[in-house]
Amino acid sequence: MIKEKDKNQLSNWEIVSINPNDKKWDWMDLFCLWGSNIQSIIGFSLIASLYLVYELDFIVVFIGCLIGSFFVYIFSNLIGTPSQKHGIPFVVFLRTSIGIKAAKYIGLLRGLVGIFMFGVQTYFLSKAFSYLIRISIFSIDKTYLDHDIFLIFLLGLNIIDGFSFLIAISLQIYLFNKSHTFNKLFINVSTIIVYVGMIFFTIAIFSDNSKYILDSFSDMLVFENIFIKDNITPLLTVAGTIFTYFSIVIVNFGDYSRYVKNESELKKGNLSLFINLIIFSFFSILIVLGADIILNKNLENMERILTNPTDIIGKFDNIYLTVLVLFFILFASSSTNLIANYIPTRNSLLNLYPNNLNIKSSAFIIAIIGSLVGIFWIPLLSQIGILSFINTVASFFGPIAGVMLIDYYVIKKKKLINKDIFSSSVTAAYYYSGGWHIKGIYSIFIGFIFASATIWNVNLMFLQPFSWIIGAIASSLTYYFLASN
Numbered sequence: 001m002i003k004e005k006d007k008n009q010l011s012n013w014e015i016v017s018i019n020p021n022d023k024k025w026d027w028m029d030l031f032c033l034w035g036s037n038i039q040s041i042i043g044f045s046l047i048a049s050l051y052l053v054y055e056l057d058f059i060v061v062f063i064g065c066l067i068g069s070f071f072v073y074i075f076s077n078l079i080g081t082p083s084q085k086h087g088i089p090f091v092v093f094l095r096t097s098i099g100i101k102a103a104k105y106i107g108l109l110r111g112l113v114g115i116f117m118f119g120v121q122t123y124f125l126s127k128a129f130s131y132l133i134r135i136s137i138f139s140i141d142k143t144y145l146d147h148d149i150f151l152i153f154l155l156g157l158n159i160i161d162g163f164s165f166l167i168a169i170s171l172q173i174y175l176f177n178k179s180h181t182f183n184k185l186f187i188n189v190s191t192i193i194v195y196v197g198m199i200f201f202t203i204a205i206f207s208d209n210s211k212y213i214l215d216s217f218s219d220m221l222v223f224e225n226i227f228i229k230d231n232i233t234p235l236l237t238v239a240g241t242i243f244t245y246f247s248i249v250i251v252n253f254g255d256y257s258r259y260v261k262n263e264s265e266l267k268k269g270n271l272s273l274f275i276n277l278i279i280f281s282f283f284s285i286l287i288v289l290g291a292d293i294i295l296n297k298n299l300e301n302m303e304r305i306l307t308n309p310t311d312i313i314g315k316f317d318n319i320y321l322t323v324l325v326l327f328f329i330l331f332a333s334s335s336t337n338l339i340a341n342y343i344p345t346r347n348s349l350l351n352l353y354p355n356n357l358n359i360k361s362s363a364f365i366i367a368i369i370g371s372l373v374g375i376f377w378i379p380l381l382s383q384i385g386i387l388s389f390i391n392t393v394a395s396f397f398g399p400i401a402g403v404m405l406i407d408y409y410v411i412k413k414k415k416l417i418n419k420d421i422f423s424s425s426v427t428a429a430y431y432y433s434g435g436w437h438i439k440g441i442y443s444i445f446i447g448f449i450f451a452s453a454t455i456w457n458v459n460l461m462f463l464q465p466f467s468w469i470i471g472a473i474a475s476s477l478t479y480y481f482l483a484s485n
Helices: 002-007 027-038 042-051 058-088 088-099 102-140 159-176 180-206 212-221 229-251 263-297 310-317 319-352 359-375 386-394 397-412 438-456 458-483
Strands: none
Touching: 027 042, 027 180, 027 229, 027 263, 027 319, 042 058, 042 229, 042 263, 042 310, 042 319, 058 263, 058 397, 088 102, 088 180, 088 212, 088 319, 088 397, 088 438, 102 159, 102 310, 102 319, 102 359, 102 386, 102 397, 102 438, 159 180, 159 319, 159 359, 180 212, 180 263, 180 319, 180 458, 212 263, 229 397, 229 458, 263 310, 310 319, 319 359, 386 438, 397 438, 397 458, 438 458
C-alpha cells in the first residue's frame, strides 16, 4: 500500500490526463477564449492607445498587431500541441523537461504572478460593482450617500467599496470553482455578451454622429509612405507590445488546449486570434472616436482623448447606458481574470500539493491571498513598486517556454512516457536527479538573466517588449547545447 501511494503521489483528478472522450473544445471555443482574453479594460485601452494616442500610422499599427499576433499564434500552437495530445496542463507538461519536483516550484512562479494579478483585477472589478451600488442608492434617495458612514475609509475603501470587493471576490470564486465545462460556458457566454455590448454601444454613439466618426476614421487611413525606414521601429514596438499582452497566457496555454478535440481544431481556433483582434480593434477605435466627438461637441473640457471605457462612460450623462456598460465590463473583466489568472494559479497549486489540495481548497487559498492583494493594492502595494517585482518573476515565462519546446520537439522528438509523468519512482524517466533536471533548471535561469535584463538594465529597456522571446531563445539554445550531448 505504501509503495502504491508513493507512485501516485503526483496525481490529482484535476491535473491528470484528460479522457479523449472529454476533449470537446472546438475552434469556436478557442475563438471565445482569445476573445475573452482581449476583452478587458486593459485590452481596450491598449488597442485604442496604439491607434489613437501615440500618433502612429494606422496601417503600421495594424500590420504590427498582425505580426505580434502571428508570433502568439506560432507559440500557442507549439505549446498547446503537446498538452492537446497528452491531455495534460502546463505544470504537468513542465515535469518532462525539468523534473517532477522542479516543476512544483518553477511552475509555482506562474501561480505567483497569477494570484497577484487576480487580486489586482478583482479590485478593479469591484469598482464596477461599487458604481452600480452607488447608482442604485442615488436613484432611490439622492441625499443618502451624504451620510457620515459613507465618509469613513479604511485602507482606501469605504463601506460600499468594501462590500463591493467582497461581492467581486466571492462571486468569482463561486463561479470559477466549478467544472471546466462550466468555465468554458462562462467564457463563451461572456465573449458573446461583450461583443454584443460593443455593437450596441457603437450604434448608440453612431446614431447622431456617424458622418463625423466615419470622416475621422477615414482620416486615419493613410497608405502613403508605409514601408519607410522610420516606420520599422514603431512597427516592431507595436508587434512586441501585442505579443507581450498575450504572452502571460502563452506559457500555460496547455491548460486550455488539453480540452481541444484534435490538433486541427487547435490550429483553427488559434487563427481566430486574428479575427478577434481585428473585430475588437475596429469597435474600440469607433467607440473612442465617437466618444471624443460627442464630448467635444458637448463642450467637455478634455485635455486628452479618453481610452479607458470607465472614463468614457463616466463622461456621459446617461444612467441607463452607464449601467449597461458596467455590466459588460463585469463580464469582460471576470472572464479575463478566469483565463489569465485563476486557472493557471489553481493548476500551479494543485501541482504543488496534488495529494493535499483539490478545487475547493485551492480556491480558498486563491480567495484569501487574492483578497489581501486587492485590499492592500491602493494603500500599499501600488506605492512600493511591486509591479517591477511581478514583472521580474514573469521574466521566467519565456525561458520556461523555451526549455519546454526545445526539449519536446528537438531532444525528445515529440515522444513522452505518459506513466512516468505521474511517477515519483527513482527509475522513472522524469525523476532525473532527485526530481530535478539540472540542465533544464540552469537553462531557465540563463534565459531569465537575459529576459530580466530588459527590465533592470536602462540600456536594454527598449527591448522590454521582446523580453519573452529573448528569454525563450536564450534558454532554448542553452538547453539544446547541454542536453543534446
